[in-house]
Amino acid sequence: MSRDAELVSVEAQIRAAIRDCVNRTSRKPWRLGGIEGYQQLSAIGKYLLAQIQQVPVTEYKIQRRRLALSEAPRQQKHRLHHDPVSAIQSLVHQHQEILSVLESQALSYQLDS
Template identity: 75%
Template sequence: MSKSIQQIFITEYKVQRRRLAFAEAPRQRKYRLHHDPISAIQALVNEHTEILTILESQALSYQLDN
């Protein structure tokens, strides 16, 4: 049986990797929550804080522009 390596565009590869990572995220979170709950919860808090910071800076930027 002969196997060949396919050539694909790097952008297509990166899109597929992002989709896979997005699809795997819930399973990975559940695994981490069961195996290391303190770190998992801290990671979720950090992620939430980072998102809030970004949203607040965007809102401030929007207010300054208007």
């Protein structure tokens, strides 16, 4: 089983456990109470902690970076919609940084030639 499939499976199991815990017919939805509800949530928390601790830090950072890169376009659209002035200022600043890096690389290339 690939790592992604394994993570999806674990996530589905956790969602099912939380859904079972919250949506019992003997309780109102979203109302957790009593020692049994606490024990169920505590068991879910311990399980999640154990799963998180098994993931190597480098793999976590790689996956986190991939997620950030995949979310960047959506976040940019959100920023442009909700705060266009600062979003455009940020884009201009990023563009200026890229230009300065490219100019310094071009200068160092000319000096090397």
